[in-house]
Amino acid sequence: MLSxxxxxxxxxxxxxxxxxxxxxxxxxxxxxxxxxxxxxxFEEVSIRDFVLGRYWYPTSEPPxxxxxxxxxxxxxxxxxxxxxxxxxxxxxxxxxxxxASRRFREIAKPAVELLASLPSVVIGFFGMVxxxxxxxxxxxxxxxxxxFNAALMLAFMSVPTICSISEDAIYSVPKELxxxxxxxxxxxLETILRVILPASLSGISTAVILGMSRAxxxxxxxxxxxxxxxxxxxSIFDPVRPLPASIAAEMAEAPFRGxxxxxxxxxxxxxxxFTFCFNLVADQVAHRYKQTGAATL
Amino acid sequence: MxxxxxxxxxxxxxxxxxxxxxxxATAAGNLGVNGSTTVLPIAQKVAEAYMKEMPELAIxxxxxxxxxxxxxxxxxxxxxxxxxxxIKDIEVKMAIEKGAYxxxxxxxxxxxxxxxxxxxxxxxxxxEQLKGIYQGAVRNWKDIGGPxxxxxxxxxxxxxxxxxxxxxxxxxxxxxxxxxxxxxSSGAVAQAVSxxxxxVGYVGIGYLNRxxxxxxxxxxxxTKTTTLDGSFPISRPLFMFTRGWPEGNTVKFINYLLxxxxxxxxxxxxxxxxxx
Numbered sequence: 001m002l003s004x005x006x007x008x009x010x011x012x013x014x015x016x017x018x019x020x021x022x023x024x025x026x027x028x029x030x031x032x033x034x035x036x037x038x039x040x041x042f043e044e045v046s047i048r049d050f051v052l053g054r055y056w057y058p059t060s061e062p063p064x065x066x067x068x069x070x071x072x073x074x075x076x077x078x079x080x081x082x083x084x085x086x087x088x089x090x091x092x093x094x095x096x097x098x099x100a101s102r103r104f105r106e107i108a109k110p111a112v113e114l115l116a117s118l119p120s121v122v123i124g125f126f127g128m129v130x131x132x133x134x135x136x137x138x139x140x141x142x143x144x145x146x147x148f149n150a151a152l153m154l155a156f157m158s159v160p161t162i163c164s165i166s167e168d169a170i171y172s173v174p175k176e177l178x179x180x181x182x183x184x185x186x187x188x189l190e191t192i193l194r195v196i197l198p199a200s201l202s203g204i205s206t207a208v209i210l211g212m213s214r215a216x217x218x219x220x221x222x223x224x225x226x227x228x229x230x231x232x233x234x235s236i237f238d239p240v241r242p243l244p245a246s247i248a249a250e251m252a253e254a255p256f257r258g259x260x261x262x263x264x265x266x267x268x269x270x271x272x273x274f275t276f277c278f279n280l281v282a283d284q285v286a287h288r289y290k291q292t293g294a295a296t297l
Numbered sequence: 298m299x300x301x302x303x304x305x306x307x308x309x310x311x312x313x314x315x316x317x318x319x320x321x322a323t324a325a326g327n328l329g330v331n332g333s334t335t336v337l338p339i340a341q342k343v344a345e346a347y348m349k350e351m352p353e354l355a356i357x358x359x360x361x362x363x364x365x366x367x368x369x370x371x372x373x374x375x376x377x378x379x380x381x382x383x384i385k386d387i388e389v390k391m392a393i394e395k396g397a398y399x400x401x402x403x404x405x406x407x408x409x410x411x412x413x414x415x416x417x418x419x420x421x422x423x424x425e426q427l428k429g430i431y432q433g434a435v436r437n438w439k440d441i442g443g444p445x446x447x448x449x450x451x452x453x454x455x456x457x458x459x460x461x462x463x464x465x466x467x468x469x470x471x472x473x474x475x476x477x478x479x480x481x482s483s484g485a486v487a488q489a490v491s492x493x494x495x496x497v498g499y500v501g502i503g504y505l506n507r508x509x510x511x512x513x514x515x516x517x518x519x520t521k522t523t524t525l526d527g528s529f530p531i532s533r534p535l536f537m538f539t540r541g542w543p544e545g546n547t548v549k550f551i552n553y554l555l556x557x558x559x560x561x562x563x564x565x566x567x568x569x570x571x572x573x
Binding site (some may be wrong): 093132134227231248 | 444446454456460495496
């Protein structure tokens, strides 16, 4: 009787292990594939020339495979999007969790989360036909398809992620912390800034980094609104060509297993490295500032 | 002995496989089309229509570039090669060495027209002016007889066939400057130009619409007529090559493609200029 139960336990455990293992295995396979298809390009150009090269002319004779402008474009777009989305997202989260009435929160939070379900192509289209002409006229620009437009659209996409996860973190700060702070005579603002925010820092950081890694990997929006010029931007209103846009636009026409094809996979490796670092940092931060109960503060 | 058996097993397996493949081929008929991605949309549309008439024929189309297509003809790995250029001397020589005689068929014309925003007063540009714009040397419309506004250069991705024509006919192998906005499709170029009064772009003749203003090149308007008589400078013929004079399914398909009432109709649908 006991042994039958044991076998069942073991089977179930094995099954769950297998399922958990599947996703890791898939990830490893994808990574291996990426490396296998990307590495051959470094027989043609050195890693240094690839990463720091200023010119991206993959089909010229002789070709130039320099992704430096693309890397700068991706970083520029992501940093600017972060600068817009973090204050918006976190402050909305604080408002919803601490200040808003319960009734308002119950309406507002699902509404914000609904924003996250907008398909990126819709946001891209919005940026292309509404925001681009508007920016162009308002700031008297040469083109509305530029870094700023892309950052704005990406911020728009990452606010829901940042807000929703931050709100959960803030909301789950133990009640006695807040009560103790108020009992000691702190004002509401002081309580929020000095007690609640530090206590939920781990959750908020995770939210920010997840939001940003969504922004840096986002393809459709940047393909549609960033402009697509592979040059080093000198202002936030210059058109740029972020890494995912370059991969998406060119992969279909790149000759199979040609240099261009390998170069695009190597670009994918660089992009993967970026999102990987983002997630690593998120993990670190989450561990370091982890709050376990009220005692550790 | 065991090893021998093993080998024999493999052999019979291979033979069985070959048999089924060849019998399938005789029963249904296969046609391989390989080559230029520029010609690919034509081949695809025509093949779809043709397969409806000949359901027992399986046409497989792949786009690996003109060079790959012609190489496949030389090696005999495909029936028809699509090419956006004429065969090169060296390729002809290689083919003859391998006992193949490539036969060209002109199937359509590609015509690329420079376009601006309808609000732009510029009507006519020379090839040199277009080259200057795309090299980043000319940056304001007033330098070429337009309003005092910056020029926003919109180009296609460097791996597209449309870009290839532009590079060959307008840029004369010079590079488009990095500040050009690269769009992933002709539709995206049309969209971007129609929304921006400063923009200049180029699209295949099939993409012209009311929101785009076509620009004459060297005083010549890009139309079906000027493409066919060769006077419009940014156009080129598109080809299909066969290995030797085509026979069987291959010649039937080529005849269908060249028929003004059948295949050529789809050429226009695919956004190219038909032969007649």
